[in-house]
Amino acid sequence: MSSQSSDLLPVNDALTVAEAALRDHAAVVTALMPLLPTVADLAARMVETIRRDGRLLLCGNGGSAADAQHIAAELVGRFERDRRPFPALALTTDTSALTAIANDLGYTEVFARQLAALGRPGDLLLAISTSGQSPNVIRAAEVARDRQMTVLGLTGRTGGALLPLCDLCLCVPSDATPRIQEMHIFIGHVLCDVIERTLGEAGR
Template sequence: MAHDGEELIRRSFLDSAANFTALAGMAPQVAAAAERMIASIRAGGKVMFCGNGGSAADAQHLATELLGRYLRNRPALPALALTTDSSALTAIGNDFGFVDVFARQLRGLGRSGDLLVAITTSGNSPNVLEAVKAAREMGIGVIGLTGQGGGALRDACDLCLCVPSAHTPRIQEMHIAVGHLLCELVENAFA
């Protein structure tokens, strides 16, 4: 039994390593996404994040890295996760439907010049896609973070970072790594 577990561990680490090696080829797209975030903040905008489940946790994590600090002390940067207000999520979900939980918040909190980072491993989460649609209507830029292929999100964004895996756990590993790099690049611009 332990042997099977050890083999699973080895395969998982090797799969992750191969994915990260492939992800290195996306350096230009990641740098471009960071530049969009920097430009939005410099122009007085904010960065908003949304996603479901593990992607919701990533949204909260990344917003906090910008609002607080990633590695260096510097001024707080305007960022928020549309995943953290349980009263808003449950009220909007109850009154309008779960598909509107992010779009409704975006319509109340966002403005032209802001930036939405939409996170979905499949690229097909209806509530994330609805938030992207709302962002488009409002003049809010959109960066997508998804898995291989990109789903419907791929063509709905200004820039979509489709990490090179179709396996949810591996996608999520790469999403947080990309997110950390985005935060570091943004932080470096303002530190």
Template sequence: MSVPPHSAGEVVSPDACTHLTGADHVASLTTALRSLDGQLDTLDRWGRLLADVLCGEHRGRLLAAGNGGSAAQAQHLTAELVGRYRADRPPFSAICLTAETSSLTAIANDYPADELFARQVEAHGRAGDVLVLLSTSGRSPNAVAAARRARECGITVLAMTGPAPNPLAAVADDAVCIDSPWTATVQECHLVALHLVCAAFDAAVLVEPARVPETRLGMAR
């Protein structure tokens, strides 16, 4: 099928073609990133919330999940907290629910598909923890089920999705929604958003005076 040429900077819809040229992709990404402009305060707030939970008296935990490329994004987030983002700091408890294959396959074998993340949320999460769910469509049934289970358990649900409105954003406590019809573009913007959350988290954790013991900050890597 021939694809009609597009004007420079024009954002192409999946309804008009089945793929993006390099120029199309960049134009789509540039436009979608603008949808983050009005959500920067939200991402900063998320970083501060994570600092409150993970540095708090009860040393809470972050859980994260998604499907496909969003699973990789979820694991990226937890790695930044257990490891580090930019500044050296202590590790924090963060579990990616897509990474433990034995649990995933056991749940998928014995329970309905929607339980894939929800059962793990119930197992690992505690009231006051935070669950981050990523879905480019915002309609992934297992993510929506996990959000509902988390809310029942007193866990705060933060969602990153594609265009709103969508079921996941509706059931979450808060959501950042990327206004793009292209899955790859939404995922790329989610990565930027995750890094902004990590930057805000580090800023909140390492503010003077630091919210973590000095001896731990100075540990050799």
């Protein structure tokens, strides 16, 4: 047996890790229950934006970038029902724009610059940051407010510096990034489901 193999985590220890993670996940799910009215309010604001012919713009870094893209894809494509597409755009997907802006203006501006070009009064920004402290997400929220857009946030426990920039922010009651991200995509799925159930029959 190689020394590398002997350093691997034993199966029983891996099960212990998985069980602990699942217990932590369940605890955060339970703690999230009192915040479900906020989830409903987030969905209502997104529905109203679409009804007024506004667009949903989303941003985040790392896992939160993946969540932004995931949610936008569910809205433009479909979640569980065949229906008309909804206007959603993740600001994390245009690699040429992202790299040019980061190179020329700095990484803090990668989302703000796109919002300055694309955001309109009546549009909505969904800003996702587990810490609420991501400088580029905070800057995006500032630009969105300047452009008279609605700003919604998904963050962790404290909300960080993003919280006061949001019209409405859901702060997942956890300090653990994996647990916060797990709740963010759960919330994202609920938002997609509500939007689809509310607006999905209005044309295809």
